[in-house]
Amino acid sequence: MxxxxxxxxxxxxxxxxxxxxxxxxxxxxxxxxxxxxxxxxxxxxxxxxxxxxxxxxxxxxxxxxxxxxxxxxxxxxxxxxxxxxxxxxxxxxxxxxxxxxxxxxxxxxxxxxxxxxxxxxxxxxxxxxxxxxxxxxxxxxxxxxxxxxxxxxxxxxxxxxxxxxxxxxxxxxxxxxxxxxxxxxxxxxxxxxxxxxxxxxxxxxxxxxxxxxHPPSFPGPAIQEEIEKVRQINRKNFLHQADICIRRLVSMKIQDFKKSTSSDTTLSQFSKKLINVKKQTLFLLKIGYVDDEIFLKTDGNLDFDKIENSIHDLMNLIFQEIQ
The missing domain is CATH 3.40.50.300 (P-loop containing nucleotide triphosphate hydrolases)
Structure with missing residues (x-):
């Protein structure tokens, strides 16, 4: 048919x-x-x-x-x-x-x-x-x-x-x-x-x-293996860049918070909350909560700006959930 x-x-x-x-x-x-x-x-x-x-x-x-x-x-x-x-x-x-x-x-x-x-x-x-x-x-x-x-x-x-x-x-x-x-x-x-x-x-x-x-055909085992290797490399690179983005965003949030408060106790509580947010964000990324392939540009490289914007939104969402 x-x-x-x-x-x-x-x-x-x-x-x-x-x-x-x-x-x-x-x-x-x-x-x-x-x-x-x-x-x-x-x-x-x-x-x-x-x-x-x-x-x-x-x-x-x-x-x-x-x-x-x-x-x-x-x-x-x-x-x-x-x-x-x-x-x-x-x-x-x-x-x-x-x-x-x-x-x-x-x-x-x-x-x-x-x-x-x-x-x-x-x-x-x-x-x-x-x-x-x-x-x-x-x-x-x-x-x-x-x-x-x-x-x-x-x-x-x-x-x-x-x-x-x-x-x-x-x-x-x-x-x-x-x-x-x-x-x-x-x-x-x-x-x-x-x-x-x-x-x-x-x-x-x-x-x-x-x-x-002219229907597409599924690649043979050898080609599938090569595709999977490339996918794993991209995923490893994505998680590495994601970790860098998270660290930078956490640092920025702490600096912004310092400007708005002088209480060491409040800052300590805020920092602990951010550490929790960081852990949850990385966990969600590692289990595939975000599809890393959507961050690939046309030349096959990662779009760092898109990664940072997406992670920023995710961290804010997690932060709201643990208020």
Missing amino acids: DCSVCVFCGLPGAGKTTLANHLKHLQGSTHKFIHVCYDSLLLKVDHAKSLDSISAWKAARSSIANNVSSILEFLGNESKVLCPIFDKGVSQSALEFLFQDIKTFDPTMKIVLLIDDNMQYRGMRNEYYRMCAKLEVGFSIVYFDIPLQVCLRNNKKRKNPIQEAILEKISNQMEIPGSNSKCKWEKFVVKLESSNLEASSGQLLRIIDESME
Whole structure:
């Protein structure tokens, strides 16, 4: 059976869900589109307020990816049992609706799973690429290159608009698909610069069919071993740079605190709290709480400014939790 995964990448308000709904109702299409909408599947979590809620949000996203993998395995082998994997952060009703849609597919049609999310980090998209390579199904990306100001206007019209500051932050985080010549896996990419649904549909169908004809393949054991070696080196370098950043940030906080108080007792208590924050931050980084691959620049080196900003936010969050 012809099967493909198409990852949508773009800002909130760029038109990703609008295009997905349009594709689902195309008349006379030889493709059946399955809409995997993160906004519908993810339960509302204020992941900016606590470490527990961030962990729940990440677990829910992982659960969605696992469900997509189960769907792909089922489409490749119908003797497999198709059962949703529930997680407390995922909407049970939305997941059941998605799986019901899968069970009613026409085997003569080309099945396309539309992954509808911001997908601003290359690592997020690569998770689906590796999934497709393992199962040997087509993989493509649609990048919605819509100006930030347009997305901000569209966001205001949504039923549940997100905060403008968050939308702007996602815009700054966006790692544009196909912009890194070293990422050969981002091969089948469609760049959409307008909301013309008819033109977008034709362009997209062509690239999806091409990706089905040339699905990625999983590297052999020797190549996998080399990839893992490079990954371990990058991780070691990341943790080393993270430790330097943490030490510098702790020192800066102590200096700032000294300027605001003259009490040695208060300073001692503050220093002990910072040591605790430092330990918790390093622990979270070592267990993979933050994906170190998102800090790689296009030349393969680490982005030190991005590391420091991310660690600064994490330390502040931990500091608030132990107040």
